[in-house]
Amino acid sequence: MVSSSRSDAQPKDMRSWIAELEAAGELIRVDKPVDPLTQMGSLLYQCREKALLFEKLPHGWRALGQAPANVRLAALAFGATEETVIPLVAERLGTRIPTVMVATGPVKDVALKKGEFDLTQLPVHVAGQRDGGPVIGSGLVVTKDPDTGQRNVSFHRLQIKGPNKSGILLYPRHSWKNYLKYQARNEPMPVAVFIGHHPLYYAAAATTAAYGIDEFEIAGGFLGEAVRLVKCDTVDLEVPADAEIVLEGHIPPHYREEEGPFSEFQDYYVTGTGKNPIVEYQHMTRRHDAIFKNLQNGSEMEGCVFHKIPMSATIYRRLKDVGGGPNLHNVMALPGIFGVVVQMTQRYYGEAKNLLMAALSSEYHHPKIAIAVDADVDIFNHTELMWALTTRVNPERDVVIIPGTHNHAMDASLPEIGAPGTPLWQRAGSKMIIDATIPPPADAEARAAFERIRPHNPQLRLEDFAAEASLPLVRGLPARFFGSKLVR
Ligand SMILES: Cc1cc2nc3c(=O)[nH]c(=O)nc-3n(C[C@H](O)[C@H](O)[C@H](O)COP(=O)(O)O)c2cc1C
Ligand SMILES: [Mn+2]
Structure with missing residues (x-):
């Protein structure tokens, strides 16, 4: 027309x-x-x-x-x-x-x-x-x-x-x-x-x-x-x-x-x-x-922002049907874009690993490391992410390395095969999944060990008690402290 x-x-x-x-x-x-x-x-x-x-x-x-x-x-x-x-x-x-x-x-x-x-x-x-x-x-x-x-x-x-x-x-x-x-x-x-x-x-x-x-x-x-x-x-x-x-x-x-x-x-x-x-x-x-x-x-x-949005959305789209519809909250590529974080609430034990495998074999060549976390982890605050990795992971059970995979040809940490401009060009490497989720809600007893601390009155504001306390003092606090809708 x-x-x-x-x-x-x-x-x-x-x-x-x-x-x-x-x-x-x-x-x-x-x-x-x-x-x-x-x-x-x-x-x-x-x-x-x-x-x-x-x-x-x-x-x-x-x-x-x-x-x-x-x-x-x-x-x-x-x-x-x-x-x-x-x-x-x-x-x-x-x-x-x-x-x-x-x-x-x-x-x-x-x-x-x-x-x-x-x-x-x-x-x-x-x-x-x-x-x-x-x-x-x-x-x-x-x-x-x-x-x-x-x-x-x-x-x-x-x-x-x-x-x-x-x-x-x-x-x-x-x-x-x-x-x-x-x-x-x-x-x-x-x-x-x-x-x-x-x-x-x-x-x-x-x-x-x-x-x-x-x-x-x-x-x-x-x-x-x-x-x-x-x-x-x-x-x-x-x-x-x-x-x-x-x-x-x-x-x-x-x-x-x-x-x-x-x-x-x-x-x-x-x-x-x-x-x-x-x-x-x-x-x-x-x-x-x-x-x-x-x-x-x-x-x-x-440049990386333009990568992150469609990459994360494409992976989100792929994951939302894995196993008939997981409780998937968000997906976000990590800095340098060879990593991706999947935010979800597991329905069953092991479900996070199923989603992480799918996250590593999507339309995109980049992701090499995929990490799953729960809804109470603020995925836009990398301090929170590092906290989840260190307090919710049993390495021998939760970390899996898949050897001998095809990886992104511009990942300098992996051996290069062939050269740019030729049909052979690639990097041969490996991938890693890290399940940093907590037990599913169905196992309330096991999940209780991971309930995060919360003060009695999260709605109180320090600046109402001390004039010199201004916003920068609380900037590092996770969103959940303020009652973010992510809290489930
Ligand atoms: C800022 C930016 C720069 C890019 N530079 C290149 C590049 O120089 N060469 C290239 O082949 N792909 C580059 N890409 C990646 C491709 O545009 C992207 O992977 C795209 O999906 C490829 O299109 P295709 O799937 O139709 O092949 C770049 C992406 C972004 C966001
Ligand atoms: Mn295309």
Whole structure:
């Protein structure tokens, strides 16, 4: 269906998101000049509570970063809270909305041919001291399966290598699979990269679903509205009409070049570095007053937030039917995202281990360690998590190691097999489950040993008794002290 007029309701885009952040008091405007090559990475890396809008960048650019800076801000984009966002996203993963084609859109305001644009003039930043160069971290890459025409959308780091050339890291998933098909035909793979949009597009692109599922339909489900697509000018691909910038290009077959190092999601530089493919760009379109998007990785940075939400929600969705419907409360990826915590109340002895095994073999390659805890453990407070691990675990019974598994190829703690850019690339390792749950409610007697201490009057406030006692004094207290709804 092609409709030429814009719908009455303004589509959700990066501008509506900036307005939403500002209204919520979650946006910091940086009005001093910032150099993306030497200064921006440092500013992004220390801004973990709020989003940053850089207003004075070289060549007149503005750019958004750390938006979302953390799970709390990601929850805001979904209209949820830190505690409710994962069950909500798990539900929305079940409602994909078909895309609509439109004749044109804001991203077509300006069209620039090869020679008329220069990637080195964009405000692309260098994230860390040892990075190989400036890297577009916010480019969402659209490709197609050449056999079926099925679309795929995913994140890929794009290291700037010239006015119309970048590197690309293709981790062995769907766009790598598409690329291998083009390579077998000895043909370049057409790509379209869009930069700058509503964060739910980014969350959808970071979702690992079945091969053949269109991540734009997942984005529609997340947004609660159909994604509006326009045709690219020089490749047979479609991109969001309401993005800020689009680059059109192709990845030549068989060709590889040195790429990396790059400040990655685990907070390390080197994984994935090596001989990787490149992208050559022949066309750019953008809004008249396009706003750039900078995205920095690191264990607790924006890049990891985009991993955490769909990964946790996908695992939640997988676990909710294990054994006919467990009493599952929440799932959350841990820092560095090779671990995941499952919050549940066991119905039967041993049920936690059943769920943990499923958590380690989902759509996602990352999780290596899965931990189960009860509802009274605040999973967003890692002091609470460490407390549960040390006071609720009998190691010989509750810790199980599964040797000889396939693990994430960018987990530096495991031996690497093959090299990036080749079909053999992987890490062979092992996985671990830790059951830190307490006995099920059906065994009330055994469970009683784990009843947590509570003072007589948890509703009393120290500041009502001593004027100098202010909130920071109680910040470390678990949410349950205040009668959180998690207490069961
Ligand atoms: C911030 C961020 C950066 C990422 N960078 C890359 C990358 O450089 N290369 C890559 O192959 N995957 C990268 N990913 C992971 C993929 O986008 C993600 O796994 C996605 O689900 C893959 O899509 P697919 O399941 O359609 O293959 C990144 C994810 C995020 C959130
Ligand atoms: Mn995919």
